[in-house]
Amino acid sequence: MRRITPAGRLGLLTGMALVTGALMLPLSASAAAERPTRADAPPRPAKVLLKQGKAPTARAASCYAPMAGDWHNIDASTRAMARALVDFTCNDVILCDQFGNCTGGDSYYSMRMFGKCSPTNCDWGRLRAYDMGDGWIRSIYNFGFKTSHVWLKTYSYWGLTYLRVWVHNDFAPWDGRADYTTDEWMLR
Numbered sequence: 754m755r756r757i758t759p760a761g762r763l764g765l766l767t768g769m770a771l772v773t774g775a776l777m778l779p780l781s782a783s784a785a786a787e788r789p790t791r792a793d794a795p796p797r798p799a800k801v802l803l804k805q806g807k808a809p810t811a812r813a814a815s816c817y818a819p820m821a822g823d824w825h826n827i828d829a830s831t832r833a834m835a836r837a838l839v840d841f842t843c844n845d846v847i848l849c850d851q852f853g854n855c856t857g858g859d860s861y862y863s864m865r866m867f868g869k870c871s872p873t874n875c876d877w878g879r880l881r882a883y884d885m886g887d888g889w890i891r892s893i894y895n896f897g898f899k900t901s902h903v904w905l906k907t908y909s910y911w912g913l914t915y916l917r918v919w920v921h922n923d924f925a926p927w928d929g930r931a932d933y934t935t936d937e938w939m940l941r
Contacts, residue, residue, distance in 0.1 A: 816843035
């Protein structure tokens with residue numbers, strides 16, 4: 754029979770505690786890889802909106818940004834996101850000096866979200882948004898007591914372009930509130 758030394762026993766117990774502790778921890782939202790799921794279409798707009806069709810806007814081919822604009826929630830009674838300002842920075846020109854040092858070529862979206870608050874909406878601030886594939890962009894707002902993963906994507910329904918705003922709110926364990934997700938539609 755093999756005998757375990759006190760140092761070996763300590764190492765074995767430490768390893769078992771680490772494994773047991775790792776198994777007991779709940780998965781956080783980032784570990785669970787929260788992503789938007791398929792959504793139902795927004796409610797059909799009033800005929801007034803459908804008749805206000807706008808002429809196509811001319812755009813440069815290299816920097817087309819269909820998501821850019823000032824978006825407002827179609828549900829005035831929302832308790833979540835009231836507004837989204839989406840900007841696009843177009844740096845499609847790359848300049849190089851005679852030594853091969855190049856700058857530029859960094860085009861990206863940024864978002865400035867406004868949560869529903871009273872008497873005025875809460876400005877969450879402006880963050881750079883990252884391409885998440887399949888038409889989605891995402892920014893992560895960290896408020897200390899919660900982290901909000903904000904996903905944006907445009908959809909076309911009834912001749913209008915909608916912005917879908919999907920937000921997963923992950924509260925800090927010490928906060929005590931349950932995580933939740935909102936899924937809302939906006940128009941320009």
